[in-house]
Amino acid sequence: MRALYSLGLDSGEVELRAMGGRRYMVTGITPVLPEPAGALPEPYRSASAALARMLDSEQPGRPGLLMGMDPEFLLLRESSGRVVPASRYLPMDGVAGCDAGPPGTRGVFPVAELRPAPRGEPRALLAQLMSAAREADRLIADRSLRWRAGGMPLRGWALGGHLHFSGVTLCAPLLRALDNYLALPLFLLEDIRAAARRPRYGVLGDFRPQPHGGFEYRTLPSFLVSPVIAKGAVCLAHLIVSHYEDLPLRPLDREDLHAAFYSGGKSPLRTAWPPLEAQLRALGGYAAAARWIDPLLRAIAEQQSWDESRDIRGSWVRSAPPDSGALPSGRADAYQ
Template identity: 50%
Template sequence: MQQAEEAVQAYAQLSSGERMARLKQAGIEVLSTSEQRRREPGLRVRYDVHVSCLEAIRIRRKDTSGMGAKQEQELERETSSSVYKRVERLAIKSLYTLGLEHGAVRLEASGNGGCAVIAVDPDPWKGDGKLGAMYRNSWQLHQTALNEEKQSSRTPVMGMDPEFLLVQMPESKIVPASRFLERTGVAGCDSVTIGGRRVYPVAELRPAPSAEPRELLTHLMRAFAAASRSISDSSLVWQAGGMPQRGLPLGGHIHFSGVQLTGGLLRALDNYLALPLAVLQDPRGSGRRPRYGALGDFRLKSYGGFEYRTLPSFLVSPVVAKGVVAIAGLIACSYDQLKQRPLAEAKVHSAFYEGRREIMMPYVPSLLDELRQLSEYGRYERYAAPLMRLCKRGQTWDESRDIRQLWNIRAGS
């Protein structure tokens, strides 16, 4: 409750212009009050979404004809799954971008098939007995889960599914990964939709999860080996990073289980991992954001954990991949001790989305120094330290490189 009130106070200090700017930087469509007034009368579809602990606790759809008539219904998660998820994700993303984990967002269906934010209420639990009870119940359940987690002292389990492309040179022609890899398995292919058609151009490694960084990286090497056995064309270049080929962004998603999803954990991952990595990223990869790789991007998973989706594909080198795994594990164990939030500053927030390394770079040494002071650091130092040295130097990686050379991989072997 105290953290929620502190977030509300910080939100109140932002001007309406600052709030709108942050939302737009994150790729969220916003309609100002004046823009709403200028719109032609007609059918309006609106969603009032109440979010607590990064999860929707109530969504109401309102259809307004413009003639005063209204139809209202409450959406159920099970029966309205696709709409519910889409609206829920946008509301959570909007609140998170504004520094909130709880609150209400009013969305309106826009002409492009999406929704626009038209209003945000940072403390809807005040003044409504029923709503207040819903929020308090959510907070209580969340706190109980956190207390149980602390008592169990379990080490978080991590997994990953980083992506790479197969490219024919010198034409820079993308060869679909589906030509060599199945859709399932430790080395498979992933889909994208182009012109309404689903294709499978992206290769994806899905190593078995582990609570130990060394074991997870061993599993990653096995996934690489499986990919190399299947990809028989040795003339193809394997590329990773944020966007090694224009128009096809790549991700390096990290999976967590055994640790409760909280806004604090997401913000620690954003500030202590995504921000330093953004300083290393090849400038051509910054075009991945904001459509992909937005701050705090996550998905809940069926196994009970969640997937952190902000990072680009860290397969660019073993040093980067090992460091990402180690630092992510360190953060998951100790995020409640990490208090720096440079991304809360307007200039750093915009620099992250615009790829302005010169603004982000001065904040990196202090973030990394704080990680080194954690009691758990020794367990992760072997893999974390080399990446930290790279981050402090600020030398960007090269997304045009063939990652096989760095990983000592031979196609078809």
């Protein structure tokens, strides 16, 4: 699927060669084309018809949309430069919990996660996120530990800011809208160190079906780098998913911009960003979310980037409420 998606295809056949060691090479791709009569061959025809029926059943603006998340962070003992396993303080489940780490950390659950209860409105979800952060602060009793977030705050430790959606039909245009209108602007804000997360993690269009019937969008780095960035990312994601059919631009389909995203080259993508921003601002729901999204867009315009070396704990514990667009201790808390 990833090979098809990277070529801008929604369906097709991919030929793989097993290389050993659970490695595979793509040796051929065949796009699925309509038959002479104008219809797709089976089984693609039936799948396409089923998808069309699901999309037709959705209401404008997707009022049934539900969002959740599980952004990650690390616990660092700065004196030694070592990661302290989150499992020492946090349970496996709960709103503040622990998760597995990169290869080589089997049997240990070093990564901390915040798992706020899903909500239909971004502000309500952000209130749950603030509550989860306070719970993590209560459980992590060692005040000398530093909390780190972002894409790769420490070498070899890739972190994600996974967003969960239900009440919307998963389809390629939705994923491409999230890539271009959400992952791209966050890419423009990320610390230069975050580029090392790709391509193993954070690939475009990365998703995982979820037991609740929705899906998890896995491309983003951990937006816990600051409450302002988290507020902007969550509200922007909700806006995009609610109106993705009105967001048709796909600059990341261009080979040069696609390559720049993976290499960390911001300059060409800065040039591609203004038309996407203009379309976002023109959406019917933008005005209601502007107070949370605008700080993000201003930071992009000022070519700022977040700092993954900073301790985020204080900014979340003393954070302003979800209704606020302000950063508690000033812009320097979030950006370099």
